[in-house]
Amino acid sequence: MDDLDRALDGVGERLRALRRERGTTLAELSASTGVSVSTLSRLESGGRRPTLELLLRLARAHGVTLDELVDAPPTGDPRAHMRPVSAYGMTVVPLTRRPGGVRAHKLVIRPEGPREPDPRTHEGHEWLYVLNGRLRLVLGEHDLVLTPGEAAEFDTRVPHWFAPAGDEPVELLSLMGPQGERAHLRVRPRS
Incomplete structure (x- = not known):
């Protein structure tokens, strides 16, 4: 077999x-x-x-x-085993392995978790990009709904919470700098 x-x-x-x-x-x-x-x-x-x-x-x-x-067998480079982790209505797929620095993850959040916001804080800086579905993001006093193609960037010391906005799962990319590192963005070529 x-x-x-x-x-x-x-x-x-x-x-x-x-x-x-x-x-x-x-x-x-x-x-x-x-x-x-x-x-x-x-x-x-x-x-x-x-x-x-x-x-x-x-x-x-x-x-x-x-x-x-x-339950597909691992593919690609046999040294990298980026297995998804599922818990609390969320599947997290690590996209980077290096220790320290900005880490990337793909998240699939199902609408079965807590529906009442419970904002938390921690050290770091986060960048979210919605791939599919609608994401409700409570950030400080703001209550936002992000749709595919929209992004949010914030200091994680600001109380925050996110979950699907509605009854469908939401897929997103997350870049997280645990010590406050930020993603470096360049919008135009250097002259």
Whole structure:
């Protein structure tokens, strides 16, 4: 059995676990994905092998990456194992490995976490860029909604909190300087 067969054989169990973790019925998942209840049931039981189209729909509905859904084997440089970490309704994918300095992460935040803002502070400087969805950012006295293509930059000693704005997951990039380092921006070539 190769890596592909192993990954696809485990999809049913992961699909069932994700659905149950979210408290969603097969009927509710069918309504949100357009995939029939019988197909979803057969996928979860292992009676049907998923197609790429089905996997993409289900990954989007569950707010997870396709790699996470199929538990894909690591690819690329074998020295870099940038595995996603999921907790508290959020999946964090590290994009940099070097210690110190500005660190980059991709975040996928599902709308299942706390809905009431609970602003916190810590040392550092952060830059957020929204890829997909809508992000609610409470920053000091400001309550903002950022949409795809919008960014925010702030000192993390200012009380801040963010979560999806609505019932859909939000995907964003985060650059974080833990000691207050800032991203260096250049808007025009040097003369």
